[in-house]
Amino acid sequence: MEIKVLGPGCAKCGEAEKIMKAAVEEAGVAATIEKVSDFQQIAKFGVFSTPAVVIDGQIKCVGKVPSKAEALGWLAG
Amino acid sequence: MQPDTPENTHSAPPLANPTKIRYLLTGLAGLGLWFAIYRQLAPFSRFFTYQLLGINPESHLGEAIEFFVYDTPKVLMLLVLVVYAVGVLRSFFTPERTRKILAGRRESTGNVLAALLGIVTPFCSCSAVPLFIGFVTAGVPLGVTFSFLISAPMINEIALVLLYGLLGWKVATLYLGTGLLIAIVAGWTIGRLKMEHHIEDWVREMHANASDVPDQRLTWTERFGLGKTAVREIVGKVWIYVVLGIAVGAGIHGYVPEGFMASIMGKGAWWSVPAAVLVGIPMYSNAAGIVPVVEALLGKGAALGTVLAFMMAVIALSLPETVILRKVLKPRLIAVFLGVVGTGIMLVGYLFNIII
Numbered sequence: 001m002e003i004k005v006l007g008p009g010c011a012k013c014g015e016a017e018k019i020m021k022a023a024v025e026e027a028g029v030a031a032t033i034e035k036v037s038d039f040q041q042i043a044k045f046g047v048f049s050t051p052a053v054v055i056d057g058q059i060k061c062v063g064k065v066p067s068k069a070e071a072l073g074w075l076a077g
Numbered sequence: 078m079q080p081d082t083p084e085n086t087h088s089a090p091p092l093a094n095p096t097k098i099r100y101l102l103t104g105l106a107g108l109g110l111w112f113a114i115y116r117q118l119a120p121f122s123r124f125f126t127y128q129l130l131g132i133n134p135e136s137h138l139g140e141a142i143e144f145f146v147y148d149t150p151k152v153l154m155l156l157v158l159v160v161y162a163v164g165v166l167r168s169f170f171t172p173e174r175t176r177k178i179l180a181g182r183r184e185s186t187g188n189v190l191a192a193l194l195g196i197v198t199p200f201c202s203c204s205a206v207p208l209f210i211g212f213v214t215a216g217v218p219l220g221v222t223f224s225f226l227i228s229a230p231m232i233n234e235i236a237l238v239l240l241y242g243l244l245g246w247k248v249a250t251l252y253l254g255t256g257l258l259i260a261i262v263a264g265w266t267i268g269r270l271k272m273e274h275h276i277e278d279w280v281r282e283m284h285a286n287a288s289d290v291p292d293q294r295l296t297w298t299e300r301f302g303l304g305k306t307a308v309r310e311i312v313g314k315v316w317i318y319v320v321l322g323i324a325v326g327a328g329i330h331g332y333v334p335e336g337f338m339a340s341i342m343g344k345g346a347w348w349s350v351p352a353a354v355l356v357g358i359p360m361y362s363n364a365a366g367i368v369p370v371v372e373a374l375l376g377k378g379a380a381l382g383t384v385l386a387f388m389m390a391v392i393a394l395s396l397p398e399t400v401i402l403r404k405v406l407k408p409r410l411i412a413v414f415l416g417v418v419g420t421g422i423m424l425v426g427y428l429f430n431i432i433i
Binding site: 007 | 214
């Protein structure tokens with residue numbers, strides 16, 4: 001599984017990344033987590049409110065820090 | 078706010094009736110309690126300072142303590158109420174929805190709408206650049222995009238609450254009205270200047286690829302939850318600045334002589350408005366810290382226009398934001414942005430100094 005956390009690097013984006021890491025660990029799935037902070041890259045996803053989470057090319061959430069329960073849901077689905 | 082009519086039940090599933098009534102009752106009871114406590118604050122601060130502590134009512138110390146004991150809980154209570162309400166209100170708006178509303182709008186109406194939406198659309202200041210790209214590539218005119226980007230930080234619910242709590246509704250309304258006006262006119266002006274080619278090339282070459290993010294459907298329970306989260310996040314972060322700001326304000330209130338600021342920031346000093354704006358631009362502070370200081374300055378003879386101009390420059394224009402915007406804007410457009418907004422703030426400053 002390929003997880004991307006999009007965000008220029010403010011406190012909220014860092015929090016989103018932390019939650020995804022914790023969720024991956026808890027779910028015990030094999031996944032890579034990458035932080036994307038380049039504006040051009042972020043824009044290519046069509047995302048313009050950050051933080052956003054993309055899993056295997058699919059946008060899961062934009063403009064907010066996901067809750068851990070939400071994150072676990074995406075990993076299970 | 079959207080009423081809970083049958084028409085929009087498809088977007089927010091109706092609550093079961095008993096739950097709805099429970100929410101309503103809890104809300105009313107909470108509000109009643111809030112007002113009951115709020116009204117006791119002034120008598121309590123006098124009782125606390127002069128009876129409990131036994132300080133001489135004529136003394137500087139007494140004045141400073143009464144100010145602090147009254148204003149701290151008052152401002153914090155106002156803050157909790159407004160941040161909660163705004164948090165719930167913002168759950169009805171997303172940057173995606175705002176973009177849809179603004180895309181393809183003509184200027185003028187577009188500028189007005191953008192400035193209004195700037196107040197209610199939730200967005201974190203570090204999203205300014207992605208948002209700019211998202212708006213421009215979706216066909217939102219440049220000037221309309223700027224109206225949004227100016228109004229979003231300039232009209233800040235925390236500043237509004239503090240101004241209302243410390244200086245009254247007139248000053249709060251003036252701030253809201255002129256803030257909107259600056260966002261509308263400055264955005265419109267930037268649009269007139271036809272500066273589209275001063276956007277960085279890679280942004281212009283980018284095609285709008287609308288992401289298929291499903292519209293979130295929220296229940297009322299979730300919306301109230303968002304209000305609570307907003308209170309926890311915002312009030313949890315700014316309360317310390319509010320208390321420090323009020324403490325500084327209390328010090329100035331009690332000890333700095335009346336009329337002290339009149340010579341530097343008074344109406345007579347014409348140069349004080351541009352100076353206030355120039356000093357304010359590189360300063361970056363949140364509204365919570367700056368307003369109590371503003372109040373104290375006013376109390377000591379600084380002119381309202383000068384002080385408002387200073388405050389607006391501090392919260393609306395900031396060096397870090399400008400540096401980030403450089404990634405998508407060429408220097409000329411950044412200079413125009415700072416110039417137009419700075420001039421607008423200055424005009425507002427002079428206007429108030431003349432009429433009040």
